[in-house]
Amino acid sequence: MEPETIYEMLKKVQELKGYYFNKDKEITLGLIEALLFNKERYGYMSCPCRLASGNRTNDKDIVCPCVYRIKDVEEYGSCYCGLYVSKEWNEGLIEHERVPERRPVSRMIF
Amino acid sequence: MPPVKMYSLSTCRHCKDAKQLLNDCTINFDFIDVDLLKRKERNDILEEIKKFNPDCSFPTIIIGDKVIAGFKEKEIKEALGI
Numbered sequence: 001m002e003p004e005t006i007y008e009m010l011k012k013v014q015e016l017k018g019y020y021f022n023k024d025k026e027i028t029l030g031l032i033e034a035l036l037f038n039k040e041r042y043g044y045m046s047c048p049c050r051l052a053s054g055n056r057t058n059d060k061d062i063v064c065p066c067v068y069r070i071k072d073v074e075e076y077g078s079c080y081c082g083l084y085v086s087k088e089w090n091e092g093l094i095e096h097e098r099v100p101e102r103r104p105v106s107r108m109i110f
Numbered sequence: 111m112p113p114v115k116m117y118s119l120s121t122c123r124h125c126k127d128a129k130q131l132l133n134d135c136t137i138n139f140d141f142i143d144v145d146l147l148k149r150k151e152r153n154d155i156l157e158e159i160k161k162f163n164p165d166c167s168f169p170t171i172i173i174g175d176k177v178i179a180g181f182k183e184k185e186i187k188e189a190l191g192i
Contacts, residue, residue, distance in 0.1 A: 049121075051152075
């Protein structure tokens with residue numbers, strides 16, 4: 001499936017939940033492409049900015065949208081990799097800060 | 111100029127931004143895309159990263175004796191002295 005198709009498919013659904021794609025479409029499509037690449041090599045859409053173990057059960061917390069998105073968007077207006085953001089983040093109403101890693105390193109099971 | 115090394119992921123946008131910054135500043139650096147390594151190599155490298163960055167997040171950038179976890183442009187430039 002093409003990144004653009006996924007973009008259109010997900011956009012409506014996620015916006016209803018209050019999550020918006022990064023307004024920089026190049027970044028968003030790049031991240032969706034990375035998710036597709038991870039789907040191809042691991043079998044699941046593992047977060048592009050975290051190291052996947054290749055075991056879906058181990059990595060269920062970082063399958064996109066990751067479980068950390070809720071708190072990250074609440075606190076920083078953006079998820080860890082910058083794919084999903086808040087409306088305010090996109091409108092420049094809040095500062096674009098780096099989102100620190102919320103995932104405990106103990107979850108990195110190999 | 112201090113030696114510069116980066117532990118990165120091939121799919122990570124912040125890692126790409128960090129590589130871009132270093133290239134734009136014509137800084138020579140080594141990087142390892144950890145997600146592209148074989149299991150044994152990867153596990154060895156993860157142990158190495160944890161010594162520098164206990165969170166084991168990416169990118170982890172080593173500039174001389176400074177460790178920068180994440181794409182923090184200001185900190186990177188300061189560590190490079192530019």
